[in-house]
Amino acid sequence: MGRIISIANQKGGVGKTTTAVNLSAALAVAEKRVLLIDLDPQGNATSGMGVTLEEDQQTIYDLMIGSADLDAVKVTTQVPFLELVPASIKLVGAEVELVNVPERESVLRRALEGRLTDYDYVFIDSPPSLGLLTLNGLTLANSVMVPIQCEYYALEGLSKLLNTVRLVQRQLNPSLTIEGAVLTMFDNRLNLSRQVAEEIRTYFAGKVFDIPIQRNVRLSEAPSYGMPVILYDATSRGAENYLALAEEMLAYDSAP
Amino acid sequence: MGRIISIANQKGGVGKTTTAVNLSAALAVAEKRVLLIDLDPQGNATSGMGVTLEEDQQTIYDLMIGSADLDAVKVTTQVPFLELVPASIKLVGAEVELVNVPERESVLRRALEGRLTDYDYVFIDSPPSLGLLTLNGLTLANSVMVPIQCEYYALEGLSKLLNTVRLVQRQLNPSLTIEGAVLTMFDNRLNLSRQVAEEIRTYFAGKVFDIPIQRNVRLSEAPSYGMPVILYDATSRGAENYLALAEEMLAYDSAP
Ligand SMILES: Nc1ncnc2c1ncn2[C@@H]1O[C@H](COP(=O)(O)OP(=O)(O)OP(=O)(O)O)[C@@H](O)[C@H]1O
Ligand SMILES: Nc1ncnc2c1ncn2[C@@H]1O[C@H](COP(=O)(O)OP(=O)(O)OP(=O)(O)O)[C@@H](O)[C@H]1O
Numbered sequence A, B: 001m002g003r004i005i006s007i008a009n010q011k012g013g014v015g016k017t018t019t020a021v022n023l024s025a026a027l028a029v030a031e032k033r034v035l036l037i038d039l040d041p042q043g044n045a046t047s048g049m050g051v052t053l054e055e056d057q058q059t060i061y062d063l064m065i066g067s068a069d070l071d072a073v074k075v076t077t078q079v080p081f082l083e084l085v086p087a088s089i090k091l092v093g094a095e096v097e098l099v100n101v102p103e104r105e106s107v108l109r110r111a112l113e114g115r116l117t118d119y120d121y122v123f124i125d126s127p128p129s130l131g132l133l134t135l136n137g138l139t140l141a142n143s144v145m146v147p148i149q150c151e152y153y154a155l156e157g158l159s160k161l162l163n164t165v166r167l168v169q170r171q172l173n174p175s176l177t178i179e180g181a182v183l184t185m186f187d188n189r190l191n192l193s194r195q196v197a198e199e200i201r202t203y204f205a206g207k208v209f210d211i212p213i214q215r216n217v218r219l220s221e222a223p224s225y226g227m228p229v230i231l232y233d234a235t236s237r238g239a240e241n242y243l244a245l246a247e248e249m250l251a252y253d254s255a256p
């Protein structure tokens, strides 16, 4: 049975989508079967994978309101072993439409429960909020991975995020664990980066992935070509960092 | 009568708070009377101004649910001429609590209408979404300023943002205009930055502020000292850029 990992942080622009897209691709390159679920109405993970939606393509929205199942919404990508459940702006409507649905936080889990056994890894990209969409991802997931930008404002929201995780563990999904924090946009030349990284390592004691993802322009260029960085520039530091992060996860998962 | 400007973009991490805090401070330094309203439950504008809330301090939340008025919630800051309406995590509750209030998008306008005449400029920092809080800001405002990071993902959400602005103009606030786009985190050495800046200038034809805000580490260090960059390092490029942006606005406002 595979691992289902929500990538979440309500702070905006910390590298959630960049991590979801590039970690998924790095594991697929290692021939793990991966499903990437785009749960953000911005649809950045969808375009970051180079997927453009046909007029009649059903998306995560249709899955959540119950008018389509996984087979109807999932699409293949240019990366072998990596499939995607795309999102579009229609997903904004789900937050409002689900407000009166009983157990609205577990709509996604009910739609996918037992249907994810084909995959070794499932990653869920969340929007920059702790609203209904992110909660649905946390309720489906076995663990949550928290990308944290090495900057001051990114530290401020951590206690709220961990409170939300505890709430989900208590009321919606007792099996949810914390996968760990991933340092993003790390720049070793900056005092600020090193100081914040230090604080994060203290705050998440022992639950921070060894590899910081360094600031690397290739990572921000790749989405404009609709590719994960591994396809765009496999020799870049960004590609190296995400491949190393994937290896760290694989080593952890295969340890006795 | 002063100008009320919403700073909005649903894309996360594009520099909304950095622009709200530093543009407010730059105009206050020019002895304009400025009010900064923090409408984001993350409360980054509040901490970015170095304001820590006492146990009983009322905030924007109390203003919106009607249990306090402007005089009770506004606080002075370390910058003369600049006052703040702070936010705290309690604001998350407002989105849910206001769902059944009639005309819930204009709660903030009703609470503040006619009470902002003491100020030359009022800036509203929005969360990374187009939900009820951002809509309340757009309904109160005379214009909207859009910070846009010079990166690919930041381009994707623009049409959705402008659709929302048009919706607000049609249904909630006919006097809302587009103040313009502000290029943020611009790095002249990167092709990506220059290309995206070019696309933004085409997209917003004529409505882009001349001065791009350049990537400058002083801007990301200042919040950890609870200061706008003008107090933290007045000689930095970040401070120069926001002072120039303030001058551009003042020149525009005083033009015959
Ligand atoms: N390590 C990195 N080096 C350089 N640029 C990066 C890096 N990681 C992400 N970026 C860029 O920073 C911006 C923000 O990243 P991204 O969009 O992945 O964050 P996010 O948390 O998903 O944002 P949102 O909160 O809007 O969903 C993007 O333009 C992305 O290309
Ligand atoms: N011009 C700049 N140069 C360097 N760093 C910057 C610049 N502008 C903003 N930053 C930093 O980038 C990060 C994102 O900026 P900021 O928090 O202002 O964006 P935001 O749009 O308000 O984010 P959110 O969507 O979470 O509200 C912050 O850590 C900030 O300090």
Ligand SMILES: [Mg+2]
Binding pocket: A016, A017, A018, A040, A044, A126, A127
């Ligand atoms: Mg994202």
Ligand SMILES: [Mg+2]
Binding pocket: B016, B017, B018, B040, B044, B126, B127
């Ligand atoms: Mg902000």
